[in-house]
Amino acid sequence: MFFSFARIIKFSLQDIFRNIWLSLVTVIILILALFTVNMLLMVKVIGDMAVEAVEEKIDVNLYLKPNAKEDEILALKAKINNLNEVKNVEYISNAQALKNFKEKHQDNPEILEALRELNINPLTPTLVIKPKNLDVFDNLVNRLNALDENIIESRNFTNYKALLEKINSITRKVTEAGIFLSAIFIMITILVIYNSVRVAIYTHRRQITIMKLVGASNWFIQMPYLISGLIYAFFGVAAIMLIFYPFLSLLQPYLEAFFVGYNVNLLDFFYGNMFTIFGMQFLAGSLINMFASLIAVGKYSRV
Amino acid sequence: MIRFHNVSKIYNKSGKALNKINLHVKPGEFVSIVGQSGTGKTTLVKTMIGEEQVDEGKIIIGGWDITDIGQREIPILRRQIGVIFQDFKLLNKKTLFENVAFAMQVCGGRPAKIKKIVPHVMKIVGLEKKISSYPQEISGGEQQRAAIARALVHRPKILLADEPTGNLDSINANEIIELLLRINKFGTTVILVTHNREVVNNLRRRVVTIDDGTIISDQAVGKYIL
Numbered sequence: 001m002f003f004s005f006a007r008i009i010k011f012s013l014q015d016i017f018r019n020i021w022l023s024l025v026t027v028i029i030l031i032l033a034l035f036t037v038n039m040l041l042m043v044k045v046i047g048d049m050a051v052e053a054v055e056e057k058i059d060v061n062l063y064l065k066p067n068a069k070e071d072e073i074l075a076l077k078a079k080i081n082n083l084n085e086v087k088n089v090e091y092i093s094n095a096q097a098l099k100n101f102k103e104k105h106q107d108n109p110e111i112l113e114a115l116r117e118l119n120i121n122p123l124t125p126t127l128v129i130k131p132k133n134l135d136v137f138d139n140l141v142n143r144l145n146a147l148d149e150n151i152i153e154s155r156n157f158t159n160y161k162a163l164l165e166k167i168n169s170i171t172r173k174v175t176e177a178g179i180f181l182s183a184i185f186i187m188i189t190i191l192v193i194y195n196s197v198r199v200a201i202y203t204h205r206r207q208i209t210i211m212k213l214v215g216a217s218n219w220f221i222q223m224p225y226l227i228s229g230l231i232y233a234f235f236g237v238a239a240i241m242l243i244f245y246p247f248l249s250l251l252q253p254y255l256e257a258f259f260v261g262y263n264v265n266l267l268d269f270f271y272g273n274m275f276t277i278f279g280m281q282f283l284a285g286s287l288i289n290m291f292a293s294l295i296a297v298g299k300y301s302r303v
Numbered sequence: 304m305i306r307f308h309n310v311s312k313i314y315n316k317s318g319k320a321l322n323k324i325n326l327h328v329k330p331g332e333f334v335s336i337v338g339q340s341g342t343g344k345t346t347l348v349k350t351m352i353g354e355e356q357v358d359e360g361k362i363i364i365g366g367w368d369i370t371d372i373g374q375r376e377i378p379i380l381r382r383q384i385g386v387i388f389q390d391f392k393l394l395n396k397k398t399l400f401e402n403v404a405f406a407m408q409v410c411g412g413r414p415a416k417i418k419k420i421v422p423h424v425m426k427i428v429g430l431e432k433k434i435s436s437y438p439q440e441i442s443g444g445e446q447q448r449a450a451i452a453r454a455l456v457h458r459p460k461i462l463l464a465d466e467p468t469g470n471l472d473s474i475n476a477n478e479i480i481e482l483l484l485r486i487n488k489f490g491t492t493v494i495l496v497t498h499n500r501e502v503v504n505n506l507r508r509r510v511v512t513i514d515d516g517t518i519i520s521d522q523a524v525g526k527y528i529l
Binding site for chain 1: 352374375378379380381382386392394405406408409410411412413414453454456457
């Protein structure tokens with residue numbers, strides 16, 4: 001059994017190296033297919049990260065009158081906290097708001113100087129309300145608009161929903177285009193591998209005839225071509241790993257610049273999930289290659 | 304050893320390649336099957352190695368009914384029947400040793416066994432000094448000997464020789480027939496398919512004559528009658 005397996009590997013490697021240019025083309029097409037799939041995954045990850053980051057920042061601010069009493073504010077906070085749509089409510093007093101403001105602008109002496117010249121705290125106490133999720137955002141805004149409390153000075157309801165819908169829409173469109181492109185490359189991969197195996201069988205038809213004549217089993221005749229499919233998948237995935245990580249390293253600074261203030265780190269994601277991502281790709285690549293090989297072997301090895 | 308019972312093989316449109324063949328070959332026999340081209344001799348060989356399935360009748364080889372043999376059983380059958388052809392079917396990029404060893408390698412033979420058996424069969428066929436030669440470096444007769452050596456590595460009980468002298472001059476042809484006779488002496492049943500009159504007449508062994516897919520003559524010590 002061991003000797004048979006070793007010979008199958010040997011015959012498979014002979015097939016690959018005797019048709020080296022065809023093998024190279026096969027692996028290159030596989031690399032293109034895997035690159036498209038990884039680009040698609042990358043877009044999906046960026047989209048998810050952007051949505052998550054924006055969702056994390058969604059809140060509604062209720063600005064209260066500077067002279068609002070603490071117990072009135074706390075009563076209002078409790079009232080809002082009881083709403084079904086609310087995840088939590090944070091009260092920021094005007095003193096805390098001033099402290100936060102100074103910390104935020106500590107590198108901007110002009111703003112700090114202006115604040116000092118005012119000699120009073122111009123900031124108002126604020127209730128920062130986080131919705132349970134994006135779906136209840138509209139309801140929450142309606143409920144807060146309906147509040148008739150004297151201590152409310154103004155309301156700031158940024159339309160995050162539109163922003164998220166825009167991100168989702170872009171991600172969806174890019175994903176659709178990516179799926180289309182991936183499907184084309186996967187089809188091309190199947191056809192190229194099918195053709196590679198067909199050519200390999202044609203090249204070795206005399207050898208296959210002799211193998212059959214002297215009593216080689218069908219699996220022994222067919223296995224080298226299936227193993228070739230596995231080897232193509234292995235080299236394809238190894239190559240895409242060597243290409244994709246440097247590509248991500250080059251891309252990461254641009255992503256950080258684009259998503260400033262958000263934590264969008266693709267390198268971390270692809271390193272953290274390396275075995276899952278590329279293991280799955282190897283598995284899928286192997287299955288596709290073996291599927292194409294199996295059809296070609298079934299059709300052309302009857303010599 | 305080999306029994307054909309009312310065997311018929313029909314190819315589309317071209318009629319019957321084999322028509323109700325009844326043939327019994329005993330263990331250790333040397334049988335020549337003769338007939339002109341296209342009379343069904345090669346079809347008969349193909350049915351014996353499972354390359355063609357018969358449409359009617361029954362074929363039994365060594366007590367094994369191979370009439371409806373499955374794809375998975377064909378390799379087992381072929382390891383018990385050695386076959387040689389007119390065109391030798393050797394691999395030009397392999398040496399004679401590698402060509403013969405190949406037959407054992409593809410059937411899972413262990414390297415130690417291969418190293419032991421291959422030189423032995425090469426000696427039987429008289430090629431022990433040419434094991435490192437490539438097929439294109441030796442004569443047609445020697446190539447056929449190498450093919451016989453390859454057919455012998457599985458120690459078959461039956462050796463099928465389909466026109467083994469077809470590509471050889473009379474001297475090489477006689478040498479191959481001598482070799483087949485020697486192998487037959489060891490107890491191997493030999494079926495020689497040929498249309499070489501001189502070879503058959505010199506053999507003075509059993510001759511089965513086929514014409515148009517039918518056995519028209521079966522003589523214990525026969526001659527080429529067509």
